[in-house]
Amino acid sequence: MKFAATVLGSGSAKPTLERLTSAHVLNVHEHFYLIDCGEGTQVAMIKHGIQMMKIEHAFISHLHGDHYFGLIGLLNSMHLMNRKKPFHLYAFCELEEIINIQLRVASTTFSFPLVFHPLDSSKTQEILNNKYVSVTSFPLKHRIRTCGFLFKEKKRARNIKREFVRKHNIPVEWFQRILDGEDYVDADGVKYSNDSIVKIPGVSRSYAYCSDTAYHKEVVDIIRGASLLYHEASFADEHEDIALVKFHSTARQAAMIAKEANVGGLMIGHFSLRYKDPQLLLSQAREEFPNTIEAVDGLTVEIGS
């Protein structure tokens, strides 16, 4: 079962040919969750094989343009493709106003329900809970109200292995007994140990998204043990003072959060354009937390438990 994050935009405030502004897509069992939506996200989806019509939920961390300027175009294109399925949008309430005014001037009514879920940056709260995932929003520390997001895969149920069911004509009354842990004995008296015929659910996986934010220790408890953390890393050590003023993080600070929260892996991005090569940022992060990778446009990370 898939649990993978695809980076569509790894850049900071200004897009370049190599890095668009922030946008990630999380694939949870072939259900798709968009996180931030910088300008050009819809074309990046085509480029990197993400089908926009499959996106069900979008989460916009804050209303700086590099995190949402691509949303209106994405919504518009889904409308042009005659989407019918609802689209759930989790964002600060002003975004609804921004979308509505643009619909009004174009005399457009979307072909699909746009379901708006206002964020609240004053507290940590579960904002979505379905069969596959629970999503929690939590406050980050930025110049304007900003939320981080934690996606937790639902613990999968125990299941009898499909091949075994296909091969053996298991009487209906046996199903629940096997799921409850009993060994299966077939009509000929052959015994199959429960362990060998039941799929044990893996540990549930999780993805934490922290962008944009200053170094903010309060997130550690919330994202503790996440399988993968994406954390912005706008600056290098030498510009820690600028990071402080601009409410951004250094790569080292991102890694310190990863270390303190004991996450499985760290992905950093949102690099300031002053660094021609992110190698410096990557190496500073790895001094604190070796299992750090660089976000790159088009990269898909299969997230382990």
Add this chain to the structure above:
Amino acid sequence: MKFAATVLGSGSAKPTLERLTSAHVLNVHEHFYLIDCGEGTQVAMIKHGIQMMKIEHAFISHLHGDHYFGLIGLLNSMHLMNRKKPFHLYAFCELEEIINIQLRVASTTFSFPLVFHPLDSSKTQEILNNKYVSVTSFPLKHRIRTCGFLFKEKKRARNIKREFVRKHNIPVEWFQRILDGEDYVDADGVKYSNDSIVKIPGVSRSYAYCSDTAYHKEVVDIIRGASLLYHEASFADEHEDIALVKFHSTARQAAMIAKEANVGGLMIGHFSLRYKDPQLLLSQAREEFPNTIEAVDGLTVEIGS
């Protein structure tokens, strides 16, 4: 002296990997005029060698997203680059509201003056007149208020050839006499015919932009004799009925306008995505007006007189 149009987005409502949505840049003597600004225009500028900071004026034909969704990102990037020079925006007044709300939610004040010039689609009027160019807006026929634009290069003044001035020590009092048409006689009595030492200005060039619009004969008188006409050509003959309902044009209709207006050349674009290959549209247009070319992202057309 340059007079050239660069296509940054040649597509219709939904961007693709090959064609972004509408955006053109007109270079008039190294002064740059942006016409429409679909999503991704700022990155297309980097790709095709247009320096965004050199853009002085932008003209937005109408408020369907495929003609302006990239503007807010462009403005934002120029702000991040600390632009100081004013940026003149010619658009319907609601665009100012859309920009302002997005600035407000981001707590941003642009580093440069954004000078807003509201369009009026009820009449034909000159909206800009400077040393290099005059720009006229005129009504098009679309589902919502839409303007076309006509850019007319200013007739260049007569000038004494630079090489001649450099080589000969012409007394100051002679300059005006030469410009007035007199032959020059130097201190040694050598005579230079006026024709051989004065640069005769070429005929002024012009660029007309008609997108989006249904077939609208009223534009013919306005754009008559334009050096190059860009006209939308969303549909082929077989879908003329759809063009009519959607207030778009067929390629043939675009070419009929070109023929009736006796323009120098026609460039068509804004092709519906239902046509995999615009060759069909191009050939239908050429049946009416042979000097027709296809708009392609990144294409620069040097406009002759």
